[in-house]
Amino acid sequence: MNKQAAIGVFDSGLGGISVLHEIRRLLPVESLIYVADSAHVPYGEQTAEFIVQRSLAISAFLLAQPVKALVVACNTATAAAVTELRQRWPQVLIIGMEPAVKPAVQASPSGKIGVLATTGTLRSARFAALLERFASDVQVVTQPCPGLVELIETGQLNTPATRALLSGYVEPLLTAGCDTLILGCTHYPLVRPLLQSLVPSHVQLIDTGEAVARRLQNELGKQGLLADSQLPVDCFYSSGDVHKIAKTLASLWPTPQPVLALGF
Numbered sequence: 001m002n003k004q005a006a007i008g009v010f011d012s013g014l015g016g017i018s019v020l021h022e023i024r025r026l027l028p029v030e031s032l033i034y035v036a037d038s039a040h041v042p043y044g045e046q047t048a049e050f051i052v053q054r055s056l057a058i059s060a061f062l063l064a065q066p067v068k069a070l071v072v073a074c075n076t077a078t079a080a081a082v083t084e085l086r087q088r089w090p091q092v093l094i095i096g097m098e099p100a101v102k103p104a105v106q107a108s109p110s111g112k113i114g115v116l117a118t119t120g121t122l123r124s125a126r127f128a129a130l131l132e133r134f135a136s137d138v139q140v141v142t143q144p145c146p147g148l149v150e151l152i153e154t155g156q157l158n159t160p161a162t163r164a165l166l167s168g169y170v171e172p173l174l175t176a177g178c179d180t181l182i183l184g185c186t187h188y189p190l191v192r193p194l195l196q197s198l199v200p201s202h203v204q205l206i207d208t209g210e211a212v213a214r215r216l217q218n219e220l221g222k223q224g225l226l227a228d229s230q231l232p233v234d235c236f237y238s239s240g241d242v243h244k245i246a247k248t249l250a251s252l253w254p255t256p257q258p259v260l261a262l263g264f
């Protein structure tokens with residue numbers, strides 16, 4: 001595998017851009033190819049079978065570019081499909097992501113943790129196993145957030161509608177006394193400033209973007225696949241309306257980018 005090849009990253013939509021930022025920060029010379037499956041967002045309300053089918057198709061597309069590693073920048077797709085992806089491509093470096101339960105347990109003074117995530121992630125066997133492994137001695141309050149991803153997809157990162165919806169989701173966690181909130185969906189770090197304004201200052205917000213970028217860096221390093229100095233080339237694809245996606249992307253990514261049609 002060519003170490004100058006790009007890294008492939010996908011999500012149901014633009015949430016994975018929160019992870020892409022961390023990858024760029026840590027690995028500034030790596031080229032990135034990003035796929036937003038915008039025609040099928042939100043994954044959180046889809047069946048696991050459907051998400052597996054989409055994740056396999058998108059991964060096959062990315063590997064054909066070719067990319068040297070795959071990042072599933074989506075907690076919901078990781079929960080539903082990462083096992084199948086690793087079975088299909090055992091030689092490929094595939095990095096998934098899951099809600100930051102372990103770091104949250106370590107960080108929480110009260111042992112009361114709130115998890116904001118999609119319905120799909122929260123009902124998955126992978127999430128149940130994660131709680132069993134790391135959170136058996138703490139109190140965990142879970143909160144699905146239907147509708148939030150759709151608002152973020154249209155660039156509504158700090159509108160009254162987003163504030164009202166998010167505030168309704170955070171309230172029960174604060175009432176339960178949670179002092180640590182896990183952002184268990186890659187879309188949610190995109191509304192972190194709004195979320196921060198809705199919680200008291202002692203409440204910590206934890207997400208996994210940086211840890212994923214670090215893991216990617218370590219694994220690429222181990223395999224001798226870190227790129228040598230180069231001007232990175234980024235490429236964005238979407239299965240949805242590319243003009244609409246490009247408009248939202250402009251507010252999320254520092255350099256203006258065209259968005260290409262994924263075609264399936």
Ligand code: DGL
Nearest residue numbers: 012042043044075076186
């Ligand atoms: N961004 C995704 C995640 O991390 C999925 C959001 C959705 O499409 O429901 O879970």
